[in-house]
Amino acid sequence: MRQTLPFWSWAAKRSRDAFRKQSKIDNYRSRAAYKLLELNQKHRFLKNGFRVIDLGFAPGSWSQVASRAVGSEGLVVAVDIQNVAPPQGVLPVYGDMLEPQTRAKIQDAFHQHRQQSKADDLTVDTVLSDMLHSTTGIRIRDHAVSMDLCNSAFQLAKTFLRPGGFFVCKYYMGSEEQEFQKSLMKIFKRVHVEKPKASIKESREAYFVCLGRK
Numbered sequence: 302m303r304q305t306l307p308f309w310s311w312a313a314k315r316s317r318d319a320f321r322k323q324s325k326i327d328n329y330r331s332r333a334a335y336k337l338l339e340l341n342q343k344h345r346f347l348k349n350g351f352r353v354i355d356l357g358f359a360p361g362s363w364s365q366v367a368s369r370a371v372g373s374e375g376l377v378v379a380v381d382i383q384n385v386a387p388p389q390g391v392l393p394v395y396g397d398m399l400e401p402q403t404r405a406k407i408q409d410a411f412h413q414h415r416q417q418s419k420a421d422d423l424t425v426d427t428v429l430s431d432m433l434h435s436t437t438g439i440r441i442r443d444h445a446v447s448m449d450l451c452n453s454a455f456q457l458a459k460t461f462l463r464p465g466g467f468f469v470c471k472y473y474m475g476s477e478e479q480e481f482q483k484s485l486m487k488i489f490k491r492v493h494v495e496k497p498k499a500s501i502k503e504s505r506e507a508y509f510v511c512l513g514r515k
């Protein structure tokens with residue numbers, strides 16, 4: 302019975318180590334995979350054939366999860382400031398999401414893919430952002446940097462998402478999150494705040510899961 306349920310629902314001790322151990326067994330690059338698996342199990346924003354942008358992909362476990370979910374008919378474009386090799390089948394773009402030229406690079410990646418696959422439009426179904434700067438421990442500062450990253454991901458989502466599309470965005474809790482949530486609610490039909498089990502309790506990270514781009 303236990304085997305048929307996902308790991309996070311039966312693991313007695315859902316510690317950072319337990320998730321890390323499991324990620325080795327399941328061949329994921331990090332325990333972060335289980336955060337995305339849990340969010341997707343609940344909200345179904347990754348489907349066969351979907352086109353996905355994964356922001357802040359390194360080391361790559363979200364891209365692995367996304368790529369397995371969308372299959373060979375889909376596409377995952379993964380962006381990071383670090384020059385890390387992407388998982389197999391994932392198209393990498395390297396750049397700083399706070400710099401405007403990175404958006405142009407993402408657009409180029411889609412143009413190239415469109416020429417190769419003869420896809421007729423450049424919209425995507427889902428934008429994921431797990432971007433986070435190394436935290437300093439100074440809460441106000443960590444929150445402010447996280448909100449900048451959220452805003453850049455949101456701008457990109459508004460440019461690329463098809464109507465009905467999905468946006469998942471990590472943030473570091475703090476005073477501006479409600480204002481940001483209000484902006485999300487103007488663009489998406491439903492906005493959920495989630496704290497998956499693989500995200501350790503002490504951490505101040507959480508996720509906005511936005512469904513149905515208007």
Ligand SMILES: C[S@@+](CC[C@H](N)C(=O)[O-])C[C@H]1O[C@@H](n2cnc3c(N)ncnc32)[C@H](O)[C@@H]1O
Binds near residue numbers: 363382
């Ligand atoms: C928590 S890690 C992401 C883990 C990843 N989702 C996974 O499953 O392996 C956060 C990532 O965000 C990236 N990042 C932080 N700031 C960025 C920026 N301004 N532009 C692009 N990527 C950024 C970091 O380099 C880091 O790889």
